[in-house]
Amino acid sequence: MSQPTYQTDALIAEDIDAYLDKHQHKSMLRFITCGSVDDGKSTLIGRLLYDSRMIFEDQLAALESDSKRVGTQGQEIDFALLVDGLAAEREQGITIDVAYRFFTTESRKFIVADCPGHEQYTRNMVTGASTADLAVILIDARKGVLTQTRRHSFLCHQLGIRHLVLAVNKMDLIGYDRAAYDAIVANYADFAQSIGIEGFTAIPISGLAGDNITARSGNTGWYDGPTLMEHLEAVEVRSDANLARPFRMPVQWVNRPNLDFRGFSGLIASGSVKPGDEVRSLPSGKTSRVKAVVTMDGDLPGAGAGQSVTLTLEDEIDCSRGDVLAAADSPPQVADQFESTIVWMDEEPLVVGRGYWLKLGTQTVSVTVAEPKFEIDVNSMDRLAAKTLHLNQIGVAEITTDRRVVFEPYEQNRTLGGYILVDKLTNRTVGAGMIHFALRRAQNVHWQATDITRDDHAAMKNQKPRVLWFTGLSGSGKSTIANEVEKKLAMMNRHTFLLDGDNIRHGLNKDLGFTESDRIENIRRIGEVAKLMTDAGLIVLTAFISPFRADRQLVRDMMGEGEFIEIHVDTPLEVAEARDVKGLYKKAREGKLKNFTGIDSPYEVPENPEIRVNTVEMTPEEAADYVISKILPLK
Structure with a gap:
């Protein structure tokens, strides 16, 4: 039986x-x-x-x-x-x-x-x-x-x-x-x-x-x-079509369980890979050969699009999360400026020039969006003039990332061509985009390496470069305190430079007004100048209203770790308005001065500044001494 x-x-x-x-x-x-x-x-x-x-x-x-x-x-x-x-x-x-x-x-x-x-x-x-x-x-x-x-x-x-x-x-x-x-x-x-x-x-x-x-x-x-x-x-199905394309795998994780194993884990976006294949790590451009295709169930003879694997390489090359492993003989492109279609997905409109997070594959970078070239009317397919994008609107605009990213046009590769935009302060997903192509200027302009580094410049001046970013309402005392701090630093034989808001608008930023987008561009330019000055080894002091948190964060992201020191000159609006040495508040109240911070344009108070000074309780000299005490030591 x-x-x-x-x-x-x-x-x-x-x-x-x-x-x-x-x-x-x-x-x-x-x-x-x-x-x-x-x-x-x-x-x-x-x-x-x-x-x-x-x-x-x-x-x-x-x-x-x-x-x-x-x-x-x-x-x-x-x-x-x-x-x-x-x-x-x-x-x-x-x-x-x-x-x-x-x-x-x-x-x-x-x-x-x-x-x-x-x-x-x-x-x-x-x-x-x-x-x-x-x-x-x-x-x-x-x-x-x-x-x-x-x-x-x-x-x-x-x-x-x-x-x-x-x-x-x-x-x-x-x-x-x-x-x-x-x-x-x-x-x-x-x-x-x-x-x-x-x-x-x-x-x-x-x-x-x-x-x-x-x-x-x-x-x-x-x-x-x-x-x-x-x-x-x-x-x-797309996965079948992707198999015929060159190998691409965004690195999601560097798998290092012990000193004897170092692998690069990710989902294969296109193509296939097997041991012995030559691969290139981007954006560095370093090459190696695949030693093994590893999974939890054992090594594989090969893997293709849609599979999650860990690759070990013959050589120790620089490769980390956000990099892309690709076929060595047909790598994707690398650039930092693109034309892109953007679908805006947030109740708050796109702010031109403001910094957002861009997530592309496993890469996360800071990005700014230029004024749209046009908005697309999906009913008539007409191209309409646009200053920004509102909820559910679709437009074409140029975007600029703070560093080069690995990409392919969206029509060729969704993984390396499609991205989302994330608000830096709220972490809301505010937009989705599709890259068309890299701008020619992004391909033609290359970084020129120099022999004297920023560390050399700092060592010659015997100081650590810093940006002391004074922010506060008009009339709060930013410029006065910054001037006092610079005088005290000079007496300590420190190499400094003070960038004042009014002075900069006489030259570098004389073409900018006071709209939200112009204010953002004003701060972006100042941030770039301040970064160059820190590269020269200087301690840079800036005195700007800089009303938006996102824009101050944009400048912070430009600097090295610990180099950006946000100093909130904390003065109540009624006190700043009572001082009104320039008569600006009076004009704003009378409607003669539009987009004035604190009246008809907001000031976003710093949430966690490195230093906060209260000019109601301190004299400018006392505030300067307090700032100096907080930034010591200077080396």
Whole structure:
């Protein structure tokens, strides 16, 4: 009796192993559904989950109960409830956040993102589309091509999605009218061509009735194309295409468990790698050969796009988190100035010239954004003049990073061409961008190394370079105290230079006004000058209102560790205004002086300055002595 049982168990185990092996090696397609409000996106995904039998019995029972509670349009099941997880979504019958769902068929695995249709949630749609290989753009057959149809199609095209499906939904509500369907497809084709979309697949469907979703519909005998599922199973996925590209792996972590092992861990963005391959570390440019491709399950003979591995190299080269390992004979580019498309995703508008964090792959750098070249009107595709970008607006602008980054144009490599912008103070993600190309000036201008270093300059002056950054309201006493500090430093035989706000505007910054963007540029230039002076070994004193924390942080980031000392000259507004030696507050109160700090322009008080002086309690000389005591020793 035991022998047959053993054979049966072995066969079952063999079948399970074969099943698991088959499903483990299926390709993965990531796609999104998008379009205008109430085009049926959530219903379509619910239908796909239902028809692919990816719903457990308890889920199905809960779905049937919810469908009866919220009321349906004559059907037993409201498929949209499978995706609309937020209470607000179910109450309003709309999608607000991006909902991700997983399902599988015999030939492929899928991750689908249901993106919101409302214009106010465009940033959510961008998030969902950023990792997608394919977009299903739904159109309500009764309404045709709408504004959001065009908006989402344009965004999908900008985000590098090259596989588009035009799903003309709710065909059952127009009696499966072929003429109406053909008119919608022709209208969309004209628009698609105008924005550079080279091709798309049009399918007449009904998410509610199931027409042409997983099985061909007898109601559309005039349609001879694939069902939606057939197309999803057949389309080429990005990971397959990425395998054919040169090897790229952003280094996420230097794996050093002991003194005998040093590996570089990351997710392979494109191409493949194997032991013996010559690789180049960027931006340093150093080369070596791969010794081993290491995983937790053991060494591999090779690895390709989409795999997370650790590479060990034959040589000890300089490589750390944020660097990129690439094929030595075809490396990506390195630059610090780019043209880029930016999608603004924050309630607060873009501040031109302000420093933001830019995260590109595993690289994080400081970046400033120039005034946009233009904003794109997604309704008309017109290029509009723009001074900034507001929530959900899309524009093209030049960006400058504080150091060179490794990149490729977004259309070639999403990982090394797509980035996010993060507010330095709040850590909010405020924008997403796609790099077009490096500016020519960034490629043609190179850093010239010199033999006398900044350390040599400092040693000759017998001091440690510093920037003493005095900030405070107009009339707080910044210039007076800075002048006193410089006199005392001079008596100590220290080499100094004082940069005063008013004096700088007579020369270097005479072209700048007092708008927010001009104030930012004023401080940026001062920061660059101060940095050059610290390179010369000087102790630099600056006296500027510098009202914005982000701009003071921008200058701090330019300096070496411990070289930037923020000194808040803390004077109440009423005290500063009472002094008003220049009569500026009076003019501002009368409306004769616009954008004046403390009146109609904000002053952001330093949160953690190295030094704080109170000019109500101290004389300028006492404040200077206090500052000197805090910065000692000077070597």
